[in-house]
Structure formats: structure tokens, C-alpha cells
Amino acid sequence: MRFTLALLFFLLGLAVAVPVAEPASNKAPATKAAPAKTPAKAPTKAPAKDSSDKKKLVKGINDNIKAGGKEIKSTNDAEKAAKSGDAKGLKKDEKKIGKALDEATKAREKNQKIAGNKDKKLTEGLNKVENAQKGAKKTVDSFTGNPKKDQPKLDSLGKTFAKGKKTNQENLKEAKKNFN
Known part of the structure; x- marks a missing residue:
């Protein structure tokens, strides 16, 4: 019995001591390279194809910029109506702003879903646009249709939309440059 047990432990020890085969790899075996006379250049990376998310995001930001253009035009039209005392035209233009x-x-909400948190600078830019849009929404909701009361709100809104356009253009550059 002792001999059988000793033989069993011996065979078990051999089984554990036998080297395990290495997993297959696609790498060529390492060979000693001859010393290079010129410094090695870093491998250049071919420009990656734009991902479908990147294309969607760029299109979405462009859509937001176009909508921003409509905001600015409608605000300018409303300011003209307010300055001329045209209450009916003012109400019409205020609806267009909304x-x-x-x-x-x-458009911005779709962009935020696509962008997620992949690019910190882009995420911050989209959040900045979101906050500006929330403030603009409050202003738009507070319109009375009275040219005298709404004129200062329109002035403020025009500045907000101009800043938003600039931020969206920065977001577009960032998306084209760094978003993948």
C-alpha cells in the first residue's frame, strides 16, 4: 500500500513538473536584431476612418448650428417688431424663437447621447449649451407679447444665442478632431 501511494505521489509530481505548453500566439519568435545605424522612426498611424457615431455627432452639431441660426434670425425679427411696436408681429416671431x-x-440631446463621456472637452461644451438652452427656454416662456416688456429679454436672448453658436462651433471642431 505504501509503495502504491509513493508511486502515485511520484507520478503526480512529474505531471506537475512537466512544463505546460505555451498558448499559441501570432507573434514571430524574438530574434536578435542587428543594431540600427539610424534612429528608428515611430510607426505612423494611418488616419482612422470616421466612426458612424462621429459622423452622427458632426451632423447633429451642424443641425444644432442651423437651428441656432434660426434662433438668431427669429430673435432679430422679434427685436425689430418690438422696436416698431408691432405686438402681433412680435408674438409671431416669439413663437418662431420657441x-x-x-x-x-x-439636436443637442441627441448629440449628448452619442457623445456620452468619451471626450471631456466635448462633454463640457455640450453641457454648456444645455445650460444656456435651459436659460433661454425660461426667457422664451416668460414672453408677454408686450414690446416694451419683451425688448430687454430679446436683447439678452440674442446675446445668449450668439454665444451658443460660438460654443457649438467649438464643439464641432472638437468632435471632428478628437471624437472617435
């Missing part, structure tokens, strides 16, 4: 703002907000 529609353009809603369009821009939807």
Missing part, C-alpha cells in the same frame, strides 16, 4: 429653440434642444 420652435427654433425646441429644434436646437432636440
